[in-house]
Amino acid sequence: MQLSKPLTVPLFVPGHRPELLPKAAASGTDAVIMDLEDAVSEADKPAAHEALAASSALSVPLVVRCNGFGSMWFEKDLEVLVKSPPDMVMLPKAESASHIEVLAQKLGTTMPIIPIIESALGLGTVEDIMAHPSVLQCAFGHLDFSLDIGAESHWEALHYARGRVVLASRLGNKASPLDGVSVRFDDEDIVAGEARRARDMGFGGKLLIHPRQISPAKGVFRPSDDDYAWAKRVMEAVASNASAVQLDGAMIDVPVIKRAEAIIRNYEALA
Numbered sequence: 001m002q003l004s005k006p007l008t009v010p011l012f013v014p015g016h017r018p019e020l021l022p023k024a025a026a027s028g029t030d031a032v033i034m035d036l037e038d039a040v041s042e043a044d045k046p047a048a049h050e051a052l053a054a055s056s057a058l059s060v061p062l063v064v065r066c067n068g069f070g071s072m073w074f075e076k077d078l079e080v081l082v083k084s085p086p087d088m089v090m091l092p093k094a095e096s097a098s099h100i101e102v103l104a105q106k107l108g109t110t111m112p113i114i115p116i117i118e119s120a121l122g123l124g125t126v127e128d129i130m131a132h133p134s135v136l137q138c139a140f141g142h143l144d145f146s147l148d149i150g151a152e153s154h155w156e157a158l159h160y161a162r163g164r165v166v167l168a169s170r171l172g173n174k175a176s177p178l179d180g181v182s183v184r185f186d187d188e189d190i191v192a193g194e195a196r197r198a199r200d201m202g203f204g205g206k207l208l209i210h211p212r213q214i215s216p217a218k219g220v221f222r223p224s225d226d227d228y229a230w231a232k233r234v235m236e237a238v239a240s241n242a243s244a245v246q247l248d249g250a251m252i253d254v255p256v257i258k259r260a261e262a263i264i265r266n267y268e269a270l271a
Helices: 016-025 040-055 074-083 099-106 119-122 126-131 142-149 157-173 188-201 211-221 224-241 254-269
Strands: 011-014 032-036 062-065 088-091 113-115 245-246 250-254
Touching: 011 016, 011 126, 011 211, 016 032, 032 040, 032 245, 032 254, 040 074, 074 099, 088 099, 099 113, 099 126, 113 126, 119 126, 119 142, 119 157, 126 157, 142 157, 157 188, 188 211, 224 254, 250 254
Parallel strands: 011 032, 032 062, 062 088, 088 113
Antiparallel strands: 245 250
C-alpha cells in the first residue's frame, strides 16, 4: 500500500549545492528535488554524492533525481542512494518497467518512484511503467521529449503525448502526473498559464526550477477558497443524511462527493 503523498509543486535544487536545500524546503514547495542529473556537471557529480550522503531531514520530503538508467553515473547513484535513502526517487528518461524494477530491487519495494517520461520509447511503454507497484506518480519531461521526436516544445505539438501520460496514470490507478518545467521564472503569468493548461488537461502538479515559480503554480493547483467552502458544505450535507441530498438546487451524488473530497484534500495539502 502506497503511503507517500503525491507531489504538486516540487522544486529542483542542484545536487552539488546542499546549502540551498533548507532554503528550498522553506520556500513553500511541497518537496525538494535534489538533482544529480542535468543540473550537475560531470565534474560536480562526486560532490553531489557527498552532499546526499551528508544530507539531513528537511521540513518537506526529499526527492532525489538520479541519472538515467544505463548512464555511467547510474550505478554510482544507486550506491549512494542505498546508503542514504531519500523519501522518494525520481528516474529520468524512464523507458521500461524493468528500469523501475531495478530501482525497486536495489532500494526496496516501499521506496516511491517517480519516472519521468522523456522519450518516444518511454511514452510507448508508459502504461507498463505506470502499472509497476513502486510508482507513485510520473512526470512528463516535455523538453527532452520534443528533442527526442524532433518536434517543437510548445503545447500544441505535444498535446497527444501529454494526454497519453494522463490517461496511463489513471489506468495505472496512480496519482495525476506532474507536467514539465517552465523555463521562464521571471514572469508569473507565463508560469500560471502553463500550469493552468496542465491542470485543465488532468495533470496534478508541475515541476519547478525556481522559488519564484511556486506561488503562481500553487495558485493554480490549489482549489479556490470558494471551491473549498462549497466542498465543506457538501461533506457536511451528506454527513447528516443517509439518503439523496440536495444542495443549492442540485442533487449530491457520488461523483459530486468525490469531487468535494478531492478539493478538500488538495486545498489543505497546499495550505
